[in-house]
Amino acid sequence: MIRVDEKGFYGKFGGAYIPEMLHPNIEELKENYEQIISTEEFKTEFNSLLRDFVGRPTPLYLASRLSDKYGAKIYLKREDLCHTGAHKVNNTVGQIILAKKLGKKRIIAETGAGQHGVATATVCALMGMDCTVYMGELDIQRQRPNVERMKILGAKVVPATSGSKTLKDATNEAMRQWINNPVDTHYIIGSVVGPHPYPEMVAKFQSVISEEIKTQLKEKEGRENPDLVIACVGGGSNAAGAFYHYYNVPEVRLIAAEAAGLGISSGKSAATTVLGTMGILHGSKTLLMQTEDGQVVEPHSISAGLDYPGIGPVHAHLYDIGRGEFVAVEDEDAMKAGVELSRLEGIIPAIETSHAIHALNMIEYKRDDIIVINLSGRGDKDLDTYIKWGGY
Amino acid sequence: MNRIHTLFKNKQERVLSIYFTAGFPKLENTVPIMEAIEAAGADIIEIGVPYSDPIADGPTIQDSNLIALENGMSLKKLFAQLEGFREKVNLPVVLMGYLNPIIQYGMEEFCKKCQELGIDGLILPDLPMHQYLEEFKELFEQYGLSNTFLISPQTSEKRIREIDEHSDGFIYMVSSHSITGAKSGISDEQKAYFKRVKDMNLKNPRLIGFGISDADTFHTASSFSNGAIIGSAFIKVLKESKNLETDIKEYIQSVIK
Ligand SMILES: Cc1ncc(COP(=O)(O)O)c(C=O)c1O
Numbered sequence: 001m002i003r004v005d006e007k008g009f010y011g012k013f014g015g016a017y018i019p020e021m022l023h024p025n026i027e028e029l030k031e032n033y034e035q036i037i038s039t040e041e042f043k044t045e046f047n048s049l050l051r052d053f054v055g056r057p058t059p060l061y062l063a064s065r066l067s068d069k070y071g072a073k074i075y076l077k078r079e080d081l082c083h084t085g086a087h088k089v090n091n092t093v094g095q096i097i098l099a100k101k102l103g104k105k106r107i108i109a110e111t112g113a114g115q116h117g118v119a120t121a122t123v124c125a126l127m128g129m130d131c132t133v134y135m136g137e138l139d140i141q142r143q144r145p146n147v148e149r150m151k152i153l154g155a156k157v158v159p160a161t162s163g164s165k166t167l168k169d170a171t172n173e174a175m176r177q178w179i180n181n182p183v184d185t186h187y188i189i190g191s192v193v194g195p196h197p198y199p200e201m202v203a204k205f206q207s208v209i210s211e212e213i214k215t216q217l218k219e220k221e222g223r224e225n226p227d228l229v230i231a232c233v234g235g236g237s238n239a240a241g242a243f244y245h246y247y248n249v250p251e252v253r254l255i256a257a258e259a260a261g262l263g264i265s266s267g268k269s270a271a272t273t274v275l276g277t278m279g280i281l282h283g284s285k286t287l288l289m290q291t292e293d294g295q296v297v298e299p300h301s302i303s304a305g306l307d308y309p310g311i312g313p314v315h316a317h318l319y320d321i322g323r324g325e326f327v328a329v330e331d332e333d334a335m336k337a338g339v340e341l342s343r344l345e346g347i348i349p350a351i352e353t354s355h356a357i358h359a360l361n362m363i364e365y366k367r368d369d370i371i372v373i374n375l376s377g378r379g380d381k382d383l384d385t386y387i388k389w390g391g392y
Numbered sequence: 393m394n395r396i397h398t399l400f401k402n403k404q405e406r407v408l409s410i411y412f413t414a415g416f417p418k419l420e421n422t423v424p425i426m427e428a429i430e431a432a433g434a435d436i437i438e439i440g441v442p443y444s445d446p447i448a449d450g451p452t453i454q455d456s457n458l459i460a461l462e463n464g465m466s467l468k469k470l471f472a473q474l475e476g477f478r479e480k481v482n483l484p485v486v487l488m489g490y491l492n493p494i495i496q497y498g499m500e501e502f503c504k505k506c507q508e509l510g511i512d513g514l515i516l517p518d519l520p521m522h523q524y525l526e527e528f529k530e531l532f533e534q535y536g537l538s539n540t541f542l543i544s545p546q547t548s549e550k551r552i553r554e555i556d557e558h559s560d561g562f563i564y565m566v567s568s569h570s571i572t573g574a575k576s577g578i579s580d581e582q583k584a585y586f587k588r589v590k591d592m593n594l595k596n597p598r599l600i601g602f603g604i605s606d607a608d609t610f611h612t613a614s615s616f617s618n619g620a621i622i623g624s625a626f627i628k629v630l631k632e633s634k635n636l637e638t639d640i641k642e643y644i645q646s647v648i649k
Contacts, residue, residue, distance in 0.1 A: 007522075017491055019448040019517045020542040021566055023551070162454050163444060175447045176571045182546050183569070280492045280518070281445065293466040294496030295444040 002247035002314070002323065008196020008284075011320060013313035016195035018283045021179045025187075028102065030197045036101050037094070037204065049093050050208060053126065054083045056090075058209075060216035060372070065344040070360050071367050075226070076347070076375045077213055079238065086350060086377030087206060087238045088119040092188055094205035096123040099186035106130045106185040110160075110174040112139055112167030112234070113304035113352070114146025115377060116190030121155035131155040134173040136166040139304055146381055164298045167308050171282050191235025192312030195283030199240075199312050206241025213372055214245055221370060228365060230255040231374040232356040233326075234270075234305045236312035238376035243318075253325060255363055256315060257355040259301035260328035270299035271328035272311045273319045281309065287316040302331035302385060303351035305377075327362040329355040332391075337361075338379060339392045350377030351385060395484035395512045396538050396561040399435060400597045400618065407619025408610065408648055409436035409599055410626055411488065413456040414473075415465025416442075417630055422473045425630070426481045428637045432644035434483070436599075438515065438621065441467055441489030448517045450573030452624040456631070467497050471505050478510040486540065486561075488515040499528060503535040513538035513561045521558060529558070540564050545585045549592070556594040565589060565600045565617065573624050575603040578612050586616030610647050622647065 008014045016026055036042055050056040058078040067074045079087040092109075099107060107124050110133070111117030117133040124131035133150055137159040140147055150157050159165075160173040171193075178187045192199040192206075214224040229246060231239035233256045246252040261269035269275060272287050279288035281296060289297040289309040301307040311319075318324030329337075338354035341347055349357065353376045365371065379386065386392065399407065410429045414422050426437050442460035446453060467489075477485075487506065494502050494516065506514070514537050519528070521541060532539050538561030543552055545568060555563060568575075568582055589598065600613040601621030613620040626643065633639040 015523065016520060017518045017523070018520065020520075020547065020555075021448065021544040021569070023520070024546040024548070162451070163458070168445065172445050172447050176450070179448065179571050180569055182544075278495075280490075280495065282447070283518070288492075290492070290496065292496065293468065294493030295461060295466075296492075 002317065004196070004200045010314045010317035012278070013284070013286050013316040013320070014196055014199060015285050016283055017280045017285065018195045019179065021182065022175070025178065025182050026195055032102060033098060033197055033201055036098055042097060042101070045097050046094055050090065054089050054093060055081060056208065057212045057216070058082060060213060060220065062220070063345050066341065069344060072365055072369045072371050075217070075370070075372045077209060077242065077372055078375050079209065080347065080349065080353070080375050080378035084119050084122050085380060086115045086119070087209065087241060088116045088190060089122065090208055090241065091190065091202050091205040091237060092116070092119040092123045095186070095188045096127050096129065099129070100127060102186060104184060104186040106132070106181065107188055108132050108134065108174050108177050108185055109188045109190060110134050110167065110170040111190060112136070112170065112307060113381060114139070114143040114150065115305060115381065117155070117157070118146050118149045118153070120188050121150040121153035124155060125153045132177070133157050134160050134170040134177065136160045136164070136170045138165040139167065139170070143304060143381065167304070168296065175282065191237040192240045192314060193235040193282055193284065193310065199284065199314055202237050203240040203244055203314065206237050207244035209238070209241035209374060210243065210245040213242070217372070225249055225252050226372045227369040228253040228255055228371045229374065230257065230356045230359050230371060232257045232306060232352050232376060233311055233315055234308050234352060236315040238374050240312060240314055242372070242374035254318065254323060255359055256318070256324050256326045257359040258326060258328045259303060259306035259355055260330045261300040261302070263330055264328055268300035270301040270306055270308065272309065273326045274328055276310070284313050286310050286313045287319065302334065303355070305350070305352040306355065325363065327359050329358045329362070333358045335389050335391060338386070347375070348379035349375060350379050351382045353377055394536060394538055396436070399484050400562065403435065404597065404618050406614045406648070407436065407599060408434045408644070409438055409619065409621040410434045410644065411438040411440055411621060411623035412626060412630060413440040413442055413453065413460050414470045415460030415463045416456040416627070417459065419463040419465060421636065422470065423477050423480065425636060425640065426477065428640040429644065430481055430483050432641040433648055434644050435619070436484050436486060437481070438486045438488050439470070441470060441487060441493060443490040443493055446490060448571055450571045450624060452627050453572050456627045467493055471509065474509045484512045485510070486513040486515055487511055491516055491518050500531055503531050503537055506537055507535040511537070513540060515540045515564060517542060521555060525558060542566050543589070545569060552589065552592060552594070556596055559596045562597045562599050562618070563594065564621065565598050567600050567602045567604065567613070570602055572602050578609055583616065586613070590616050607647050607649055
């Protein structure tokens with residue numbers, strides 16, 4: 001059985017390794033979130049916002065030309081059609097309602113590519129809540145349009161200037177600011193990472209993805225279970241959402257695409273399961289890219305959303321017990337897969353998502369297999385990267 | 393007897409603990425800084441083990457961590473530098489560090505090495521109490537290391553009692569809702585929190601840290617506790633120093649005067 005235990009562990013991974021200053025916040029969340037999200041009131045508000053604001057259910061689309069090319073029946077779960085352009089908003093809608101019920105007045109968040117920052121700024125605008133987003137100084141330069149989107153939405157964007165000035169440091173900074181503002185502030189973490197109960201809470205909010213896949217596939221194919229589900233993994237929230245209701249259905253293969261960057265052994269990679277070892281980062285025990293001395297190593301990926309040195313503890317567990325199959329996709333292959341999908345299906349994917357598309361070339365499957373690829377986001381935010389790369 | 397216990401047996405007031413990051417400002421400064429802290433009249437030395445992602449620390453200590461790592465500091469290197477330091481330094485010595493580098497070194501090996509070298513205690517800010525009790529308490533005890541937990545203004549009375557029960561050495565009172573970093577002054581709200589904890593009559597001595605920077609904040613904090621801890625303000629002194637020995641002496645004496 002794949003599920004989180006009382007102490008917040010998935011097998012060997014997870015837990016809440018946090019400074020005592022955060023203990024009251026984490027306790028408050030842990031004690032209340034399951035109760036709150038199981039109320040009818042919460043469910044009604046969450047589901048109506050997902051429907052009317054986010055635009056759910058997102059289509060499960062049979063990609064015929066892609067299917068022809070790869071020789072399988074490939075469906076795309078269109079999270080790219082969510083409001084704000086990616087799955088991230090499923091989680092922020094859930095957490096903002098929760099924050100309100102907890103009586104919080106302010107929201108803080110970290111962001112890498114800016115997708116989670118935009119999704120957070122969006123729900124804060126929707127609810128009239130004060131919003132501050134921490135973003136690595138380097139990412140602010142790389143992802144300018146998303147920075148401006150957050151500002152238009154009324155959020156404050158604060159550069160994280162420490163360390164490598166990317167997602168990891170933005171997360172450090174958000175945690176520090178939570179320590180500084182423990183009472184009135186809720187921290188909306190953007191992936192299935194961080195101290196318990198965040199990984200499970202975020203996965204639950206994202207689990208709407210696999211819930212819908214089951215119903216939609218039943219309608220289209222007369223069966224709830226595909227043979228394979230493929231998703232990209234940065235922290236792992238879109239993958240957790242797409243896998244959630246299949247964790248304990250062994251006949252469904254779960255394929256996770258990590259970012260290999262310039263190549264596994266190039267020193268410029270973010271392929272955590274290949275390069276990582278057990279460690280502690282951002283409050284949880286997980287697989288982590290680190291030196292022999294336990295210092296966290298700077299990852300690299302062409303997609304800012306996968307540019308993270310760890311993975312969520314549930315994915316470390318899926319890898320550890322062999323339930324998940326992990327592939328590492330290089331920058332160049334991901335970019336080409338993005339162009340391929342654009343030309344075969346008329347969908348320009350986010351570069352994160354392109355890693356999941358390329359995974360089709362790296363795994364074995366049978367001719368009549370039904371494959372669902374979680375199309376986590378659209379490529380609008382990545383135009384600059386596509387242009388700089390230029391290979392189209 | 394553990395030097396921390398001996399210290400608090402003999403001195404219950406105005407205990408001054410000084411924190412610095414190992415490997416900062418220069419890689420080889422570790423033992424000379426310890427000697428200077430002792431000569432200047434402080435009571436406890438806290439050595440910070442640098443980490444790439446110190447989430448409870450403000451900009452000053454973040455920077456010192458980063459520079460120390462760039463200088464080549466690591467746990468192995470630190471232990472090599474500390475070989476034989478007990479011939480030169482008598483004060484209680486506490487290692488303060490985030491969990492990950494220690495886990496990579498191996499917790500048991502780490503504890504064993506600390507005991508061999510003459511280290512008295514540990515402060516591991518991201519080691520939660522229940523995890524400590526489950527996994528590490530026996531090891532710490534086996535190797536004679538006292539463990540210090542943090543509390544903050546948000547910590548409930550019930551939890552402070554639990555922490556008191558499982559602490560051995562002293563309790564680290566974080567002075568406000570805050571990461572490390574020197575601020576000016578101590579507010580009435582902070583004083584009320586100090587007093588509230590003082591009136592709980594805990595079995596462990598209490599040292600107040602975060603935001604203590606000079607004689608005024610040191611003595612104010614000490615009037616509600618057994619003493620205080622200075623970190624960021626001391627790191628700033630090191631950063632600007634042209635002569636470590638004299639600057640350390642001058643600074644520490646200006647605090648305890
Ligand atoms: C479109 C898209 N997919 C995937 C990710 C990676 O995050 P996760 O692994 O949590 O799904 C991001 C993050 O920014 C994203 O924007």
